[in-house]
Amino acid sequence: MHKYGNISAPVIKRLPRYYRFLGELIDKDVTRISSRELSDKMGLTASQIRQDLNCFGGFGQQGYGYSVQGLYNEIGHILGLNHMYRAVLIGAGNLGKAVAMHMSFEKRGFRLIGIFDNDPHKIGTIIRNIEVTDLDKLEEFCRDHKTDVAIFCVPKAAVPGIAERLYHLGIKNYWNFSHYDLSVCYDDIIVENVHLNDSLMILCYKISDANDVPEEKE
Amino acid sequence: MHKYGNISAPVIKRLPRYYRFLGELIDKDVTRISSRELSDKMGLTASQIRQDLNCFGGFGQQGYGYSVQGLYNEIGHILGLNHMYRAVLIGAGNLGKAVAMHMSFEKRGFRLIGIFDNDPHKIGTIIRNIEVTDLDKLEEFCRDHKTDVAIFCVPKAAVPGIAERLYHLGIKNYWNFSHYDLSVCYDDIIVENVHLNDSLMILCYKISDANDVPEEKE
DNA sequence: TAGATTGTTAATCGATTAACAATC
DNA sequence: TAGATTGTTAATCGATTAACAATC
Numbered sequence: 001m002h003k004y005g006n007i008s009a010p011v012i013k014r015l016p017r018y019y020r021f022l023g024e025l026i027d028k029d030v031t032r033i034s035s036r037e038l039s040d041k042m043g044l045t046a047s048q049i050r051q052d053l054n055c056f057g058g059f060g061q062q063g064y065g066y067s068v069q070g071l072y073n074e075i076g077h078i079l080g081l082n083h084m085y086r087a088v089l090i091g092a093g094n095l096g097k098a099v100a101m102h103m104s105f106e107k108r109g110f111r112l113i114g115i116f117d118n119d120p121h122k123i124g125t126i127i128r129n130i131e132v133t134d135l136d137k138l139e140e141f142c143r144d145h146k147t148d149v150a151i152f153c154v155p156k157a158a159v160p161g162i163a164e165r166l167y168h169l170g171i172k173n174y175w176n177f178s179h180y181d182l183s184v185c186y187d188d189i190i191v192e193n194v195h196l197n198d199s200l201m202i203l204c205y206k207i208s209d210a211n212d213v214p215e216e217k218e
Numbered sequence: 219m220h221k222y223g224n225i226s227a228p229v230i231k232r233l234p235r236y237y238r239f240l241g242e243l244i245d246k247d248v249t250r251i252s253s254r255e256l257s258d259k260m261g262l263t264a265s266q267i268r269q270d271l272n273c274f275g276g277f278g279q280q281g282y283g284y285s286v287q288g289l290y291n292e293i294g295h296i297l298g299l300n301h302m303y304r305a306v307l308i309g310a311g312n313l314g315k316a317v318a319m320h321m322s323f324e325k326r327g328f329r330l331i332g333i334f335d336n337d338p339h340k341i342g343t344i345i346r347n348i349e350v351t352d353l354d355k356l357e358e359f360c361r362d363h364k365t366d367v368a369i370f371c372v373p374k375a376a377v378p379g380i381a382e383r384l385y386h387l388g389i390k391n392y393w394n395f396s397h398y399d400l401s402v403c404y405d406d407i408i409v410e411n412v413h414l415n416d417s418l419m420i421l422c423y424k425i426s427d428a429n430d431v432p433e434e435k436e
Numbered sequence: 437t438a439g440a441t442t443g444t445t446a447a448t449c450g451a452t453t454a455a456c457a458a459t460c
Numbered sequence: 461t462a463g464a465t466t467g468t469t470a471a472t473c474g475a476t477t478a479a480c481a482a483t484c
Contacts, residue, residue: 050468062464190421226475263478266475282441
């Protein structure tokens, strides 16, 4: 069962960007905007914006355009930001700590309710008002606290084992920062990957390709 | 001038993933693989793999398949990992620190040569053997040290000003973790974005869409 | 040689853009 | 009413898949 039919990945990927630009327009006290104006600002075509929005409904008004605040609210609702999914963070290393400290979970439909690690030096420390708990107590914690999502900030090798435990606990939604490909293991899970290494390599490709310098590593 | 013609974005995005899977095969002492076998492992079609690779050259052998190590090396070369682009990190907060500590820059074609911040509490601290420098000394530093890339780990509001300074210094390659859209400002720059908030919202969409629960925030 | 698998061309599928009638 | 801009259908473009001759 899908709330909005079968929306294509490219469309979904653009939604947060629309949301961001509309938020900026609100900050600038812009109340209405046409698909044309928005397309200029965002570097898209007006057609694409109208097509994208009409996957979810007719939010505009002929001859007028779109209400900025109205559209912002609609897209926030489509994205499901009104939800409050309970998330546990697995891994309190540099990356995990940064994710815990840096993200505005509450504005994005989530609440961080637990942080786990197996390093005795980290267990017991406090990150953003949450005590880092021993990974061994994961099952106990999830029995006591409804948990919807797990965030993976652990090394690749640790992922499969932890994923199996989570899957067994019925937690099947993952925000995955590890280099492990979760999607090839289970097929009834929801995964959103953040592969920082991949992103860095793509930057490397773009620079190399543009400069065409056959310079080698020294 | 482009080294490899005009390769489409979807193809480029898959390259790091190929690289990752081939690296794993090497670890498992697999020496040869057919497009068919690889496609099974990765959840792609064999056709797509062959099409992707043939954008860059014929790396296989009819009747045999591909040499795992050979293909790994070729893709590494295509990605430009043999380069050593000098990068400065702008922003030594939680996220910046995590990026500095967590990334294997040297394996991905980069070397981190400087870290900058404007917070007096951070200036002078050491992160991964690099002293955090006053952002005011950016121009001085870049005059003395050839710099190819800037990594943005600062709040949105700080980005446009710093981007202008970097652009003026001739630094036009950016790894952007901020929520600021650099691409709409300059058109002769290379940007690779890591928008963590967007990623989190996409996860929220996927979960909401799959569950179809009209549950509201409490 | 026979079998396997590539490189590559052709067919299909999907996403983006263009056009325009509907309508505010 | 006239002008503007949407929602939506049709046309184009690009990416993926299928097919197969080339060849190791």
